[in-house]
Amino acid sequence: MRAAAVHTWFMVGRQARNLMREPIWIALLLVQPMIWLLLYGQLFKRVTHLPGGGFGTTSYIEFLAPAIVIMNAFFGATWSGMAMVSDLDRDVIPRFLATPVSRVSLVVSQIVRSALTALIQGIVILLVALALGVRVHAGVLGWVVVLLAAMLMNSAFAGISQGLALLTRKEATMIAIANFIGLPLFFLSSTLISFRQMPHWMRELGRFNPVNWGVVAAREVVLPGADWASVGLHLALLAGLTVVTAAFATWTFRVYQRQL
Amino acid sequence: MSRNVHRTPTASEVPPNPPTRLGGVDAIVAEGLEKRYRDVRALDGVSFRVRAGEVFGLLGPNGAGKSTTVKVLTTLTTPDGGRAEVAGHDVVRDPNAVRRSIGYVPQSSGVDRDATGRENLMLQGRVQGMSGRRLRARVQHLLDLLGIAEAADRVVRGYSGGMKRRLDVGLGLVHGPQVLFLDEPTTGLDPEARAAMWDELAVLAREELLTILLTTHYLEEADVLTDRLAIVSRGHIVVEGTAEELKGRLQGEAVVVELADGAIEDAAAVVRALEEVREVTSDGRLLRSRVADGARAVPTILGALDARGIAVESVTMHRPSLDDVYLHYTGRDFRAEDEAGGGGEDE
Numbered sequence: 001m002r003a004a005a006v007h008t009w010f011m012v013g014r015q016a017r018n019l020m021r022e023p024i025w026i027a028l029l030l031v032q033p034m035i036w037l038l039l040y041g042q043l044f045k046r047v048t049h050l051p052g053g054g055f056g057t058t059s060y061i062e063f064l065a066p067a068i069v070i071m072n073a074f075f076g077a078t079w080s081g082m083a084m085v086s087d088l089d090r091d092v093i094p095r096f097l098a099t100p101v102s103r104v105s106l107v108v109s110q111i112v113r114s115a116l117t118a119l120i121q122g123i124v125i126l127l128v129a130l131a132l133g134v135r136v137h138a139g140v141l142g143w144v145v146v147l148l149a150a151m152l153m154n155s156a157f158a159g160i161s162q163g164l165a166l167l168t169r170k171e172a173t174m175i176a177i178a179n180f181i182g183l184p185l186f187f188l189s190s191t192l193i194s195f196r197q198m199p200h201w202m203r204e205l206g207r208f209n210p211v212n213w214g215v216v217a218a219r220e221v222v223l224p225g226a227d228w229a230s231v232g233l234h235l236a237l238l239a240g241l242t243v244v245t246a247a248f249a250t251w252t253f254r255v256y257q258r259q260l
Numbered sequence: 261m262s263r264n265v266h267r268t269p270t271a272s273e274v275p276p277n278p279p280t281r282l283g284g285v286d287a288i289v290a291e292g293l294e295k296r297y298r299d300v301r302a303l304d305g306v307s308f309r310v311r312a313g314e315v316f317g318l319l320g321p322n323g324a325g326k327s328t329t330v331k332v333l334t335t336l337t338t339p340d341g342g343r344a345e346v347a348g349h350d351v352v353r354d355p356n357a358v359r360r361s362i363g364y365v366p367q368s369s370g371v372d373r374d375a376t377g378r379e380n381l382m383l384q385g386r387v388q389g390m391s392g393r394r395l396r397a398r399v400q401h402l403l404d405l406l407g408i409a410e411a412a413d414r415v416v417r418g419y420s421g422g423m424k425r426r427l428d429v430g431l432g433l434v435h436g437p438q439v440l441f442l443d444e445p446t447t448g449l450d451p452e453a454r455a456a457m458w459d460e461l462a463v464l465a466r467e468e469l470l471t472i473l474l475t476t477h478y479l480e481e482a483d484v485l486t487d488r489l490a491i492v493s494r495g496h497i498v499v500e501g502t503a504e505e506l507k508g509r510l511q512g513e514a515v516v517v518e519l520a521d522g523a524i525e526d527a528a529a530v531v532r533a534l535e536e537v538r539e540v541t542s543d544g545r546l547l548r549s550r551v552a553d554g555a556r557a558v559p560t561i562l563g564a565l566d567a568r569g570i571a572v573e574s575v576t577m578h579r580p581s582l583d584d585v586y587l588h589y590t591g592r593d594f595r596a597e598d599e600a601g602g603g604g605e606d607e
Contacts, residue, residue: 018374095370101387
């Protein structure tokens with residue numbers, strides 16, 4: 001268990017160091033979420049005044065900011081398996097398998113790296129939102145909840161992405177699957193618009209959408225009058241999903257090993 | 261097609277071990293290893309022993325089962341039958357003990373191309389349980405030994421093929437293993453880099469008191485590098501011994517006659533009828549045979565062919581090579597088999 005934790009730390013360090021050598025990647029990592037925030041923020045500015053409401057605030061940017069943190073964590077996660085595909089392609093994984101390295105750490109480190117990226121992006125988005133006049137009404141605890149929701153959101157889907165990477169081992173397939181699940185789950189959530197503005201069937205479907213669990217939890221603590229029971233429930237749902245998908249990812253790793 | 265399957269020597273037939281860190285133990289013991297991939301039998305009862313301190317080669321064409329054997333011995337995969345011990349540890353029952361005792365240099369480079377050479381080595385050392393000053397010193401020593409110290413802090417992406425391959429070897433050596441597995445160590449290198457690699461491997465084997473198992477489909481490589489070798493074909497060990505022993509068993513010389521036209525079957529019949537000629541095989545327009553004394557046999561062969569009006573394009577004569585050894589024991593041509601074995605990707 002201790003070896004697994006230490007080895008995960010080594011492997012996260014490896015990935016982080018490699019990413020730090022990519023200035024364009026870092027720039028996009030920081031700039032892109034801001035573009036979403038500013039673009040959507042302007043585009044949908046007036047929707048908070050729609051009859052039927054349900055936004056809980058008149059400031060659309062305040063409604064949007066926590067959801068952008070989650071959306072960004074979600075989309076980041078759907079791509080996280082690409083690093084695994086490239087490690088498999090280049091036989092980095094088999095090389096490690098001939099050492100006593102913890103097997104679990106090879107998969108878990110990818111998920112942790114992905115979640116840490118979501119964390120950093122989340123902080124940046126919240127800071128930009130702050131500059132745009134957004135207030136996190138639940139204070140410091142609110143920040144913690146938003147960032148925790150983002151990391152859980154990311155981990156849950158990173159687990160699926162890692163599993164698919166290990167099963168398919170093909171970048172093209174990974175891209176197709178990421179697109180196939182990414183956009184529908186995004187639009188079936190209340191990221192951009194309040195649930196009350198959606199058709200009934202979408203609302204019902206959306207309740208089972210993990211992306212929405214993250215959006216609800218994060219938004220509750222940003223807008224005034226947080227419903228802590230709802231926050232707790234949705235965070236717990238995300239945590240449960242993360243456990244399940246991490247188990248899926250480690251199972252696929254065993255499948256991969258059996259094929260060697 | 262008859263196959264001449266030789267029994268692996270038992271412990272009593274094998275001479276005593278040279279002194280090494282492993283004492284008198286066999287560094288590698290493989291007994292009746294079997295491995296199936298769906299309906300392909302990759303290993304069909306592979307048995308051999310490697311003495312501590314030896315450089316042992318598994319020679320065979322692509323798809324013969326060499327890489328699969330290495331995967332079993334390095335614990336990457338488990339055998340479906342048989343057993344194996346490396347450095348005294350059972351590969352199935354105690355894989356982590358095996359992993360601590362071995363270095364593995366995979367066929368296709370397993371380096372992290374986005375990291376520097378030094379970072380690759382440091383991480384490899386850490387997962388092998390090394391740390392601190394000891395690890396840093398060891399990494400620097402290896403960088404110097406392998407001649408990549410100057411490039412140590414550059415990202416591997418910019419390395420040449422030979423440099424990258426040397427780093428691969430370094431990754432296998434960081435923790436000072438007892439047994440090193442080299443899977444096709446020089447595939448993809450140009451001849452110059454290959455020769456340099458051979459020199460380095462010979463030095464390493466001595467300096468690091470290593471037992472080395474290498475696989476290769478280059479006959480010259482097996483000839484130059486190994487103390488002993490086993491020829492692998494279709495999931496079996498066909499024969500094993502030193503390169504000299506194996507070549508010595510094929511007494512006499514090989515004579516290859518190239519015909520001007522295609523009357524190959526006639527020609528083969530003519531030559532087979534000659535008393536001084538053994539083991540006649542035909543392949544396209546090439547007629548191979550084995551003779552005790554080439555200088556005397558060649559005129560006889562040419563005379564007999566001429567008498568039947570069969571035109572000869574060229575004739576060559578040479579001491580037995582591992583090529584001939586392979587042909588002798590499997591009845592198949594090594595190069596043809598190598599190409600038929602597929603793109604060399606995997607087994």
